[in-house]
Amino acid sequence: MMKRCFAPFAAYLAALVIFASGLMAAEPAAKGKDTPMNVTASEFGEMPDGTVIAKYTVENGHGMVMELINYGATMTSLSVPDKNGKSVNVNVGFDDLKSYLAGPPYFGATVGRYANRIAKGKFTLDGKEYTLATNNGENTLHGGLKGFDKVVWAAKKIENDNEVGVQFDYTSKDGEEGYPGNLKVTVRYTLTPDNQLVMDYKATTDAPTVLNLTNHNYWNLAGAHSGKNYDHLLKLESEKYLPVDASLIPTGKMDSVKGTPMDFTEFKAIGKDLQKTGGDPIGYDHCYVLDSQSGELALAATVKEPTSGRVMEIWTTQPGIQFYSGNFLDGSETNGGLNQHEAFCLETQHYPDTPNQTGFPSATLRPGETFHERTVHKFSVEK
Numbered sequence: 001m002m003k004r005c006f007a008p009f010a011a012y013l014a015a016l017v018i019f020a021s022g023l024m025a026a027e028p029a030a031k032g033k034d035t036p037m038n039v040t041a042s043e044f045g046e047m048p049d050g051t052v053i054a055k056y057t058v059e060n061g062h063g064m065v066m067e068l069i070n071y072g073a074t075m076t077s078l079s080v081p082d083k084n085g086k087s088v089n090v091n092v093g094f095d096d097l098k099s100y101l102a103g104p105p106y107f108g109a110t111v112g113r114y115a116n117r118i119a120k121g122k123f124t125l126d127g128k129e130y131t132l133a134t135n136n137g138e139n140t141l142h143g144g145l146k147g148f149d150k151v152v153w154a155a156k157k158i159e160n161d162n163e164v165g166v167q168f169d170y171t172s173k174d175g176e177e178g179y180p181g182n183l184k185v186t187v188r189y190t191l192t193p194d195n196q197l198v199m200d201y202k203a204t205t206d207a208p209t210v211l212n213l214t215n216h217n218y219w220n221l222a223g224a225h226s227g228k229n230y231d232h233l234l235k236l237e238s239e240k241y242l243p244v245d246a247s248l249i250p251t252g253k254m255d256s257v258k259g260t261p262m263d264f265t266e267f268k269a270i271g272k273d274l275q276k277t278g279g280d281p282i283g284y285d286h287c288y289v290l291d292s293q294s295g296e297l298a299l300a301a302t303v304k305e306p307t308s309g310r311v312m313e314i315w316t317t318q319p320g321i322q323f324y325s326g327n328f329l330d331g332s333e334t335n336g337g338l339n340q341h342e343a344f345c346l347e348t349q350h351y352p353d354t355p356n357q358t359g360f361p362s363a364t365l366r367p368g369e370t371f372h373e374r375t376v377h378k379f380s381v382e383k
Contacts, residue, residue: 036061037164037193039157044069045097051152053097056166060191063087064379066165071100072149073110073168073187075217077224078197083309083381090310092218092225092336092343102334106216109149110187111142113172113179114363115214116287116322116352119249123355125180125208125364132178137247142216144177148185149216158190163198165190174207181207183365189215195379203371211365212350213373214318218326218343221305221312225337229326229344230271233304236264236321238288242351246280250353250360254289262286264323267304270344274325283327283341287320287351293361297374301346304382313378316348319361348375 037060044055055076058066063081068074076093093108094100100107121134121144133144142149153168165188172183188200201213220229241262242250257263261273262284274283292298300321301314314321324345329338354363365371 037159037191039159039164039166041157044071047071047097047101047152053152054155056155056157058165058189058191060164060193060195062193062195064191064195064197066189066191066197067093068155068166068189069097069100070153070155070166070168071097072151073153073155073170073189074100074149075108075189075215077108078217080195080221080310080379081381083383088223090219090221090223092220092338094336099333099336105218105328105335106142106149107218107336109216110153110168110213111216112148112185112213113143113177113183113209113211114140114355115142115212115216115347115349117141117247117249119247119353119356121178123210125210125355130178130180139247139249140177146177148172148213153187158188163190163192165198179209181205181209181365181367183209183211185213187213197377197379199375199377201371201373203365204367204369205365206367208364208366210355210363211371212354212363213371214322214347214349215375216345216347218338218345219303219312220343221303221310222308224343226342228271228339228341230269230274230341231306232270232344233267233306234264234270234323235267235302236288236323237291237299237301238321239265239291240289242287242289242320244286244352248285248352250287250351250357252357252359254359257288262288264288267302270325271341274341279327281327281340283325284323284344285325285327287322287349289351290316290319290321293319297376300348303346309381309383311380311382313380314346314348314375315378316375317373318348318350318375320349320351322347322349322352348373 065079078091079087118140121132121140261276
């Protein structure tokens with residue numbers, strides 16, 4: 001991490017030149033000028049302690065441009081071509097660091113140690129009870145008061161013939177937010193020449209712990225801030241979902257979606273049954289049990305936006321996908337000015353509250369094991 005210091009003006013200019021050339025000494029050499037695929041670094045802002053936050057602009061040469069910052073290993077924007085070849089940002093984010101420091105709603109962030117909720121901020125592992133920081137009523141949400149979305153990650157560019165992007169690294173110390181074990185995490189966000197966004201997560205621990213990593217992008221394939229998402233067509237590769245109680249904790253059951261508003265086994269407009277879902281606020285905020293439970297990369301979801309023609313397929317190795325229709329967005333500055341249901345999330349992950357649910361696929365990571373999950377967003381168009 002770089003920290004601002006009071007230095008002569010010439011030295012300050014020299015420091016900026018070093019920053020712009022790549023920020024991290026460990027980064028690979030830049031690709032030649034004969035290729036449009038590239039990653040450039042610039043300054044995004046300063047933390048209260050003076051730590052400089054970097055912004056990385058990633059271009060794949062085929063109309064996709066991704067912007068990332070090392071605060072929260074966060075994707076601040078993703079521009080994708082429409083059926084006419086026009087690229088616009090389809091991922092909600094902020095233009096300044098101050099807005100991210102204000103807190104939720106986790107726009108574009110890498111969330112952990114445990115994405116989603118853990119009931120009452122407690123779980124038992126190997127006979128020992130652990131108490132976590134609670135930040136969602138009596139529950140723990142997305143890692144606690146200072147989850148992975150609120151820390152500064154080390155970062156380095158990725159530039160090769162097959163992908164361009166950024167690798168983020170962070171070590172979560174034993175006891176951080178109440179979780180056991182020193183956890184080393186690596187997250188890679190890359191673009192490929194065929195318009196795929198690849199998210200790759202790896203982690204190791206020196207003591208038994210629980211882990212659930214995901215990305216919290218908010219999507220609107222018509223373009224960020226373009227209105228309600230009701231006309232988006234969604235298909236989920238899932239015949240079961242996890243019912244939840246009033247605090248959005250799974251009941252432990254896996255119910256069939258057939259004949260319910262939760263059914264997206266065929267393409268359906270997000271807004272068609274949204275008012276029938278109940279909840280307060282109303283809308284979807286449920287984890288779907290994916291048909292593929294093999295741990296191999298498999299199709300999880302497909303979204304189509306009729307006006308732009310954009311299509312987004314989501315492939316993942318994870319067992320579940322959380323569909324959130326932006327129910328808590330309220331038009332406030334903290335929420336980027338977005339109103340309810342003007343963006344949605346499809347977060348690939350392990351199930352919520354798994355550490356307290358014996359019937360769910362395990363989210364325990366032990367020494368000697370490597371956590372490795374991958375999610376791929378494949379973008380295309382329909383005319």
